[in-house]
Structures are given as C-alpha cells and as structure tokens.
Amino acid sequence: xxxxxxxxxxxxxxxxxxxxxxxxxxxxxxxxxxxxxxxxxxxxxxxxxxxxxxxxxxxxxxxxxxxxxxxxxxxxxxxxxxxxxxxxxxxxxxxxxxxxxxxxxxxxxxxxxxxxxxxxxxxxxxxxxxxxxxxxxxxxxxxxxxxxxxxxxxxxxxxxxxxxxxxxxxxxxxxxxxxxxxxxxxxxxxxxxxxxxxxxxxxxxxxxxxxxxxxxxxxxxxxxxxxxxxxxxxxxxxxxxxxxxxxxxxxxxxxxxxxxxxxxxxxxxxxxxxxxxxxxxxxxxxxxxxxxxxxxxxxxxxxxxxxxxxxxxxxxxxxxxxxxxxxxxxxxxxxxxxxxxxxxxxxxxxxxxxxxxxxxxxxxxxxxxxxxxxxxxxxxxxxxxxxxxxxxxxxxxxxxxxxxxxxxxxxxxxxxxxxxxxxxx
Amino acid sequence: xxxxxxxxxxxxxxxxxxxxxxxxxxxxxxxxxxxxxxxxxxxxxxxxxxxxxxxxxxxxxxxxxxxxxxxxxxxxxxxxxxxxxxxxxxxxxxxxxxxxxxxxxxxxxxxxxxxxxxxxxxxxxxxxxxxxxxxxxxxxxxxxxxxxxxxxxxxxxxxxxxxxxxxxxxxxxxxxxxxxxxxxxxxxxxxxxxxxxxxxxxxxxxxxxxxxxxxxxxxxxxxxxxxxxxxxxxxxxxxxxxxxxxxxxxxxxxxxxxxxxxxxxxxxxxxxxxxxxxxxxxxxxxxxxxxxxxxxxxxxxxxxxxxxxxxxxxxxxxxxxxxxxxxxxxxxxxxxxxxxxxxxxxxxxxxxxxxxxxxxxxxxxxxxxxxxxxxxxxxxxxxxxxxxxxxxxxxxxxxxxxx
Numbered sequence: 001x002x003x004x005x006x007x008x009x010x011x012x013x014x015x016x017x018x019x020x021x022x023x024x025x026x027x028x029x030x031x032x033x034x035x036x037x038x039x040x041x042x043x044x045x046x047x048x049x050x051x052x053x054x055x056x057x058x059x060x061x062x063x064x065x066x067x068x069x070x071x072x073x074x075x076x077x078x079x080x081x082x083x084x085x086x087x088x089x090x091x092x093x094x095x096x097x098x099x100x101x102x103x104x105x106x107x108x109x110x111x112x113x114x115x116x117x118x119x120x121x122x123x124x125x126x127x128x129x130x131x132x133x134x135x136x137x138x139x140x141x142x143x144x145x146x147x148x149x150x151x152x153x154x155x156x157x158x159x160x161x162x163x164x165x166x167x168x169x170x171x172x173x174x175x176x177x178x179x180x181x182x183x184x185x186x187x188x189x190x191x192x193x194x195x196x197x198x199x200x201x202x203x204x205x206x207x208x209x210x211x212x213x214x215x216x217x218x219x220x221x222x223x224x225x226x227x228x229x230x231x232x233x234x235x236x237x238x239x240x241x242x243x244x245x246x247x248x249x250x251x252x253x254x255x256x257x258x259x260x261x262x263x264x265x266x267x268x269x270x271x272x273x274x275x276x277x278x279x280x281x282x283x284x285x286x287x288x289x290x291x292x293x294x295x296x297x298x299x300x301x302x303x304x305x306x307x308x309x310x311x312x313x314x315x316x317x318x319x320x321x322x323x324x325x326x327x328x329x330x331x332x333x334x335x336x337x338x339x340x341x342x343x344x345x346x347x348x349x350x351x352x353x354x355x356x357x358x359x360x361x362x363x364x365x366x367x368x369x370x371x372x373x374x375x376x377x378x379x380x381x382x383x384x385x386x387x388x389x390x391x392x393x394x395x396x397x398x399x400x401x402x403x404x405x406x407x408x409x410x411x412x413x414x415x416x417x418x419x420x421x422x423x424x425x
Numbered sequence: 426x427x428x429x430x431x432x433x434x435x436x437x438x439x440x441x442x443x444x445x446x447x448x449x450x451x452x453x454x455x456x457x458x459x460x461x462x463x464x465x466x467x468x469x470x471x472x473x474x475x476x477x478x479x480x481x482x483x484x485x486x487x488x489x490x491x492x493x494x495x496x497x498x499x500x501x502x503x504x505x506x507x508x509x510x511x512x513x514x515x516x517x518x519x520x521x522x523x524x525x526x527x528x529x530x531x532x533x534x535x536x537x538x539x540x541x542x543x544x545x546x547x548x549x550x551x552x553x554x555x556x557x558x559x560x561x562x563x564x565x566x567x568x569x570x571x572x573x574x575x576x577x578x579x580x581x582x583x584x585x586x587x588x589x590x591x592x593x594x595x596x597x598x599x600x601x602x603x604x605x606x607x608x609x610x611x612x613x614x615x616x617x618x619x620x621x622x623x624x625x626x627x628x629x630x631x632x633x634x635x636x637x638x639x640x641x642x643x644x645x646x647x648x649x650x651x652x653x654x655x656x657x658x659x660x661x662x663x664x665x666x667x668x669x670x671x672x673x674x675x676x677x678x679x680x681x682x683x684x685x686x687x688x689x690x691x692x693x694x695x696x697x698x699x700x701x702x703x704x705x706x707x708x709x710x711x712x713x714x715x716x717x718x719x720x721x722x723x724x725x726x727x728x729x730x731x732x733x734x735x736x737x738x739x740x741x742x743x744x745x746x747x748x749x750x751x752x753x754x755x756x757x758x759x760x761x762x763x764x765x766x767x768x769x770x771x772x773x774x775x776x777x778x779x780x781x782x783x784x785x786x787x788x789x790x791x792x793x794x795x796x797x798x799x800x801x802x803x804x805x806x807x808x809x810x811x812x813x814x815x816x817x818x819x820x821x822x823x824x825x826x827x828x
Contacts, residue, residue, distance in 0.1 A: 009684070013633055016626035023623045024666060028612040 062209075067160040067170030070207040073143035075108040075116070076162040083161040083203035084108070084118075084132060085216060086142045087232075091134030093118060094232055095203035096218040097127050106132065109165045110139045121239065122337070124247035125277050125417060126184035128218040128227060129235045143205055145213035145229035151175040157214055159197065159226070161204030171195060173206075175214070178228055183220035185376075186238065188231035191215040197224040243304075245311040249337040251280020252287065253420070254304050261423050264407040267292060267324065269302040275420040285334045289412045289421030290388060291323035310336075326388040360384035360414055361394045375422040377413055384419065385412040431464075431476045432483075432705070438464060439704035452803040454557045454707055459800075461711020472712050480709055486653075487706030489660040489674040490699050491553045493652075496628075496678020497692055498573045511574035514744045518762060519548040519579050521740025523586065525732040533725055538597070538783050541590035542776060546791055547733040548583035551766035551802060552576045553710075557703060558806040560696070566815035567751050572761045572806075575741075580768055581621065581672055587772055588617030594780060616667075624668040628676015631659040635677060636685035648694045671768065710766055714796045722793035725786070730794045737762040753813035760809035764802025769795055 073086045077095060080102070084095035106118045116134050123130035151157060155175045163169045174194035181190045191206060197217040206215035206226045215226035227235075238244045246252050253275035257265065261272060271293040276283040293301050297320055301307060310319065319334045360382035366373045383391055386409050391397045401409065401424075408425025438460040446456030464472045472480075498504070504511075527544030531537065555576050559569050592614050635655040642648050659677050663670040682688045722730075738759030745755040773791050776784050810816045 009633065013630060016629045016633075019622055019626040020630070020666065023619050023626075026615070027619075027667075028615050 063156075063158050063170060063172045066158050066207065066209055066211065068168055069211055070143070070158065070160040070170075070205060071162065071168045073140060073213075074160065074162050074205060075110070075118075075140070076165045076167075077106055077108060077203070078165065079103060079106070081200075083201075083205070085203065085205045085213070086138060086140045087131070087145070088142050091136075091138050092236075093132040093134065094129055094216060094236070095132065096216070096224070097123055097125075097130045098202070098219065102130065112139050114139055122245065122248035123239055124244050125251065125280075126221075127186075127235055127239055127244070127248070128183040128188065128220050128225075129216065129232050129239075131236050131239065143207075143213040144211065150178070151208050151214060153177060155208065157191075157193065157206050157208055159193075159195075159201060159204050159206050159217065161201050161217070163200065169200075171201075175208075181220070181225065183218075183225070183227075183235075186235065188220070188235065189228040190220070190231075191226040191228060193226060197226055199224060242308055242311060246307070247275075247277075249280075249311060250282040250334070251277030251417075252282035254293065254307065256304060257292070258423075260408065260425060261410075264410060264423055264425075265292060265324075270294065270324070271301050271304050271307065272421075273323070274422070275418060278414075278417045278419060281335055281337060283419065286330075286332050287321070287323065287334070288325070288385075289419050290385070290410050291325050291330075293321060294324045294329060295322040296320070310334075361391055361397055363413070371424050375424065378415075380415070382414040383411060384414050385421075386410070428476055428479045431472045432480065434464065434471060435460075435480075435705055435708040436701060439708050443704070450807075452554075452558045452807045453561050454554045454803040455800060457704055457707035458711035458714070458803075461708035462714055462716055463711075464708065465712025465714070467714070467716045477709060477712055480705070483702065483705050484709045485660055485670065486657060487699070487702040488553060489656040489670060490695065490702055491556055491706070492671055492674035493656050493678040493681075494692065494695060494699075495552050495556055495573060495577050496675040496680075497682040497688070498570070498577050499675075499679035500682045503570065504574075507570055507574050510748050510750060511571060511578055513748060514571065514741060514758070515575050515578040515582060517744035517747075518575070518737050518740035518759070519582050519586075521743075522547045522733045522736030525736035526729055529728050529732050530725065533728065535725070535786065536783070538590075538594045538780070539786055541593065542587070542772075542780070542783060542787050543729060543790060545583060545586035545590045546769050546772050546787070547729070547736065548579055548586055549765055549768040549772075550576050550579050550737070550762050551764035551768070551799070552580060553703070553706060554764045554766060554799070554803045555761065555806050557707070558803050559810065562807060562810050562816035564810040564815045565817070566753075566813065568754050568757060568761070568813045569810060569815050571750070571754055571758060572809075575758075575762065577675055579762075581675070583768060583772075584620060584669055584672065585617060588614075588620065591779065592617060594783075619667075620669045621672065623666065624663060624670075624672035625676045627662060627666070627668055628659065628673040628678075629680050631655055631662075631673070632677040632680025633684065635691075636681050636688075639681075639685050639687045639691060645694055645697075648691060649698055652691060652695055653698075710799065713770070714799060715792060716796055718789065718793040719796050721789060723789070726790045726793050729790050730797055733765070733794075733798075734763055753815075757809040757813050760812075761806045763798060763805040765795055765798040766802075 442456035442460035
C-alpha cells in the first residue's frame with residue numbers, strides 16, 4: 001500500500017464495489033429464478049402428488065400390459081370358473097384341482113377365437129393340480145416356466161388370470177421368496193407373496209415382469225397357494241404314477257403292511273387298503289380301509305405293484321378282487337376304469353356323491369403327541385370303525401378304544417370324502 | 426475408502442510418483458497425474474467418484490492458490506517490460522489455435538456451434554501444470570516470463586471467447602421472437618461482461634484487503650492464515666456471485682503484487698505451504714481423467730489435438746518472430762503452451778448444462794484430448810524451458826516466481 005496514493009486506491013475500491021453491486025442487481029432473470037414465480041409449498045406438494053399419481057398410473061398400465069401378454073398363455077375353463085395355463089407344446093394345460101366335479105371334456109376359447117376341446121386327466125382327489133390334454137393342436141404358446149434365476153426378494157410379480165372367456169384380471173405383488181409346505185401330505189414349494197391368492201384366482205399364473213412363469217395358484221389343503229412350476233411338474237408326475245392313477249381313477253390308496261400291521265392282522269406280506277374315496281369306484285364297489293387285498297383276477301397279491309394292471313388299458317370291464325376282512329375272504333367286483341376314457345371322472349360327476357354321507361362319530365379332540373395325532377387325525381374327523389366293527393355309539397367307541405390290546409387297534413376314519421384306516425398303537 | 430484415507434493415499438502416492446518420474450526426467454506434475462489416473466475410478470478405483478466430489482473443494486482451493494501465484498506476473502514493472510509482447514503473442518497464438526480447430530471442425534461437417542465452442546476451448550492453456558513445471562525447474566528468463574504472462578491472459582481470453590460463442594448460439598436460436606431478442610441478447614452477453622469485469626473487481630477488492638492487512642502481519646504463520654483466508658474467501662464469493670474464480674484469483678495476485686511491498690515475502694510464504702495442495706490438485710485432476718475415453722475420440726478428436734497443438738505452436742512462433750523476440754522464445758514458446766486441463770473441462774461441464782444439444786460431441790472431443798494434453802503438456806513445457814537454458818533445477822531454494 002505504500003507505493004500508491006490512498007485516494008487513488010480508495011476510488012478504485014469504490015468502483016470495484018459498485019461494479020459488483022450493480023452487476024449483481026443487473027443479473028438477467030433467466031440466470032436466477034425469479035422469486036416471484038417460485039411455486040408455493042402447497043403447489044410443490046400438489047405437483048409432487050401429481051407426479052406420484054402419474055407414476056402409479058404408469059405402473060398400473062405397465063402391469064396391465066405385462067398381464068395381457070402373460071394372458072396369451074391362459075384359457076378360461078367355463079363352468080369351473082377358473083383359469084388354466086398352457087404348459088407345454090404337446091397341448092398339456094394345468095389348472096388347480098377342484099372340489100367340484102371336473103367335466104370329462106371342456107371347450108375353451110383359444111388365442112385366435114378358435115375353440116379347443118380339452119380332456120381332463122383323472123386326478124387324485126386333493127392333488128393340488130390337475131392336467132388337461134388338448135385334443136388337437138393349440139394355437140397358443142406354452143408359458144415359459146423354466147426360470148434361469150429366481151426373482152429377487154421384493155421383485156414385482158403379476159398374478160394373472162381370466163375372469164371370463166376374454167376378461168383378463170391381474171394383481172401385482174412382491175416376491176418374498178419361497179418355502180416348503182405340504183399339500184395333502186405331498187411336499188411342494190410355495191411362492192411367498194405380499195398378497196394372498198383367493199379362490200377366484202384358481203389356476204392363475206404368477207409371472208415376473210419378463211413374462212416368465214414363477215408359480216401357479218392351486219388349491220392346497222383348503223386354501224390357495226402359488227406353487228413353483230417344479231412342484232407342479234412333480235405333482236403331475238405323481239398324478240401319472242401308478243399310485244396317483246389308482247387314487248385318481250378308483251379313489252383307492254394302498255400300501256404294503258408294516259411289521260406292526262402284520263402282527264395286528266396276523267397276516268404275512270399283503271397289500272392293505274389305507275384309503276378309499278367315497279363316490280369313486282373302489283368305495284362304490286364296497287372296498288373299505290383296513291381290507292387286505294389277497295388276490296386280484298385270481299392271482300395272489302403280496303405287493304402293491306402287482307395291482308398295476310388295474311390302471312393299464314385292459315380288455316375286460318370287471319375285475320375281481322378278493323379281500324381279507326374280519327377273518328374271512330370277501331370277493332369284490334370292481335368295474336375297470338379304462339384310461340383315458342375317463343369313466344372315473346364320469347363317476348365323479350354322476351352327482352351321487354355330492355351329499356356327504358354322515359356316519360360314525362365325530363372326533364371331539366385329538367391330544368397333542370397322542371398316537372392318533374401321530375397318524376394325522378384331527379378334530380372333526382369321523383370315527384367309522386374300530387377293528388373292523390362299525391361304531392354304533394360313542395360310548396361303544398370309547399369303551400373299545402380305552403381297553404388295552406397289545407397289537408393295537410385298527411381305526412377307520414372319515415374326513416370329507418376320504419375314508420382312511422390306520423393302526424393305532 | 427473414505428475421504429481422509431483417500432486423501433492420505435493421494436499425498437503419499439503423489440510423493441512416490443513424483444520421485445519415480447524424476448528419474449525419467451519427466452515433470453513431477455506428470456507423475457502426480459499418473460498417480461491420479463492409477464488411483465482413480467478408471468483404473469484401480471481406490472478413489473471413487475464420491476471421494477472426488479468431496480475432495481473437489483481442495484482442488485478449487487489449490488486452483489485459487491495457483492492462479493493467485495500466476496497473478497503475480499501482472500506486476501507493473503514486469504508488465505511494462507513484457508505487456509505488449511504478451512498481449513500480441515496471446516492474441517495470435519490463441520487466434521491461430523481457435524481458427525485451426527474451428528475451421529477444421531466445420532470442414533469435418535460439424536455445426537458452426539460445435540466449431541465455435543471447440544475453437545473457444547482450444548484457446549485455454551493449463552496454468553497450473555505450466556506453473557508447476559516452471560517452479561520445479563526453477564526456471565527464470567524471458568521465455569519463462571513470457572510463458573507465465575501468456576497462461577494468465579489466454580485463460581481470460583478463452584473465457585471471453587467462450588462467452589461470445591455462447592451468446593451467438595443463444596442469439597441464433599432465439600432469432601424468431603423479435604420481442605425477446607433484446608432479452609436474449611442481454612441474457613447471453615451479460616455473463617461475458619459480468620465474468621470478466623465482476624471477477625476483476627472482486628479480485629481487486631480481496632487483493633486490496635490482503636495487501637492492507639499484510640502490512641500489519643509479521644509472523645509467517647499469520648501470513649499463511651491471511652493468505653489462505655483471502656484466497657478461500659475470494660473463491661467462495663466468486664462461486665456465490667457466479668463469477669470466475671479463476672480470473673478473481675488472478676486479480677487477487679495482481680492486486681497484491683502491485684500494492685504491497687511485502688508481496689515478495691507473501692509469495693515466498695505461499696511457495697512453502699502449497700506443495701500438498703498442488704499434489705492433491707494434480708492427483709485429483711488425474712483421477713478425474715477418463716483414460717477409457719481416448720480410444721473413442723475419433724477423427725474429430727485427433728484433429729482437435731493436432732490442430733490446437735499446431736495453432737499454438739506456429740502462432741507463437743510467428744508472433745515471436747514478428748515481434749522480434751529472443752531466439753529461444755521464437756523456437757520454444759509453442760512447446761510451453763500445450764498443456765490443457767481444468768478450464769477446458771470446466772467449460773465442458775457448463776456446455777453440458779447450457780447447450781445439451783451440442784454437448785455430446787464437444788464432451789467426447791475435449792475430455793479425451795485433455796487426457797493427452799495433460800500427459801504430454803508438462804513434458805513439452807519442461808522440454809521448452811530446459812532447452813532454452815532457463816531451467817536451474819539444481820539450485821537449492823525453489824524461489825518464488827517473483828524476483
């Protein structure tokens with residue numbers, strides 16, 4: 001500062017200060033937003049809400065488009081009021097099993113408005129899924145159901161179904177992983193979702209946003225669950241197995257005798273009828289849980305596999321089965337259910353079975369950890385017979401069950417249409 | 426990695442790289458930049474984009490200090506000696522570079538807007554790396570003085586040219602509505618005047634305060650506080666007022682050197698404290714370089730690199746010959762003007778916001794060529810001062826630029 005005159009410097013400083021001041025004031029409006037046109041807080045909030053609504057709307061549109069693409073793999077099963085998914089190129093369709101009788105033949109509307117005929121495959125009662133076979137080439141492509149990777153936790157999925165021949169419906173949900181559950185005793189994998197599928201979604205497909213099938217909504221122990229495609233495939237395999245077909249076509253479930261049961265029945269190797277389903281041929285013909293199958297068509301039977309001819313196409317219409325019941329042999333004549341004619345299904349839809357026949361005595365309670373609980377009995381099951389004798393009064397049942405018997409007691413229980421027997425010891 | 430650890434790494438690696446490259450007779454600056462490239466997101470990724478953003482403030486402080494140093498070239502006595510030649514040299518070399526780049530860009534089929542923007546950016550010469558090389562080589566003489574003068578002026582010229590081109594682009598697109606013409610014109614010409622005059626005014630005021638206060642301060646530590654405080658304040662206010670921190674810092678240095686008898690001590694003090702800042706500045710600059718852009722520069726990018734270098738080189742040589750300057754200046758001045766960095770990148774960022782329709786091509790060309798200029802510019806400058814015989818690197822005390 002020493003070398004200049006202070007007045008000169010002061011003038012320069014004032015000029016510089018003025019330049020800054022005037023320059024700031026002369027700033028054009030476009031460089032800085034005019035405070036007068038700044039929106040109010042309320043306006044900003046309204047704009048934000050509007051933007052959010054728009055993004056929600058565009059999201060909903062996006063889901064609707066995804067669903068409508070996914071729906072090209074779906075058909076509507078008229079009469080049943082549920083959806084089926086085109087499963088493979090061979091014309092297999094998958095839908096949820098239903099408690100209502102399944103018609104043998106159904107007609108559905110294809111993609112181009114053409115009508116396709118489907119034939120239902122006999123399905124074991126309570127199996128979660130049932131498959132239908134198209135009778136001619138479908139004009140629809142199968143749903144892509146071999147995901148390379150599982151969805152990410154929290155990923156959006158779209159549940160898509162048909163609520164009428166052409167009415168598409170969808171519900172978006174978040175993927176929350178999958179878990180192992182059992183469906184009528186069979187292990188399956190359920191997709192956990194942020195929402196619970198309801199009965200109008202029976203047979204719905206669960207798709208990711210790339211249109212890959214992640215799950216199928218099926219009936220499972222009285223509720224609806226989205227099962228992984230692998231579980232559906234396993235279910236269909238089981239339905240097609242010998243045991244599955246025996247159950248589906250005749251309503252019959254058999255097994256070899258366990259050691260305890262051999263002791264109880266005082267019988268060597270034999271095949272025990274564990275389950276019959278009322279309204280299906282086995283029950284109609286008079287077979288009961290607790291019967292031991294001794295011979296079939298004149299040949300002695302010691303293993304379940306020896307009953308294989310039951311489910312194979314055979315020339316004859318009546319099959320003779322001898323069972324050992326209450327210490328004597330009883331001959332039962334069983335009408336053959338020749339696949340895939342579907343007479344079993346016809347029997348199902350005959351209407352005879354609709355009213356539940358109430359027999360036996362209701363189980364009031366099952367103690368936790370008891371032998372009954374281990375066998376899977378629960379409150380509401382009806383006790384039909386003990387040791388081959390029909391239960392005629394509750395007091396009689398109590399008396400029999402409370403008396404000791406070394407080999408145990410064979411009880412027959414009814415739950416819904418299923419009658420099943422097990423050794424209680 | 427958090428900001429502190431990346432900062433530590435930056436300093437230590439800069440030191441290491443500086444030592445390593447000295448063995449190769451390459452300027453330290455290049456070592457810092459290489460360390461930065463290695464640490465940065467485009468190679469090792471130890472310093473992330475977030476870290477860089479957080480450290481950017483240090484970068485700005487360093488640039489402020491550098492330009493404050495450069496501002497000392499505007500010392501009245503020295504300017505009387507070199508002023509005329511610096512003015513003409515800058516004008517001619519800048520015009521040559523801008524024209525060569527601009528016309529060539531037009532010839533390759535780009536729009537006049539892109540040609541104008543690239544031409545304006547081509548004028549800039551990196552003050553920081555040039556100054557660092559001069560300091561490292563402890564270089565003194567007519568070439569060094571001329572070089573310092575030119576880098577101070579041609580960045581101002583670059584800003585001016587950019588503002589003019591920007592105004593023309595605004596006017597060209599706003600031609601339709603006649604009522605809005607004056608408004609458009611005002612809106613586009615205002616930043617030019619404001620950035621030039623306002624920044625000088627700010628620099629003058631802060632420099633005045635610094636010079637006045639410096640008479641009362643004797644201790645070196647206090648001097649440092651005063652200096653750092655003034656430069657930070659200047660950069661900060663420039664940001665608030667949307668002025669050019671670059672010109673304002675130059676202004677502080679220029680005011681200081683002319684008004685205070687203590688300026689020599691002050692600049693000496695500065696040269697004792699600023700190396701870490703410079704190291705940080707260059708490492709961050711290196712980390713910001715996206716080496717992967719170089720292959721994508723294309724024909725236009727390659728042409729830009731060539732045309733700018735040729736324009737600067739031949740422009741400086743022609744002007745020096747015309748002015749009848751020393752032989753060393755005639756032969757070597759062009760080599761000293763190659764570096765290009767911060768200002769060019771800064772202008773690209775501004776163009777991205779203001780002219781997004783032209784930004785893509787300008788960004789690609791400038792950001793990729795900056796990588797090349799940053800790497801070879803300091804080497805070329807070092808070559809110039811070493812060949813001229815003005816470098817005295819063996820002298821023990823790295824004196825400040827002021828003598």
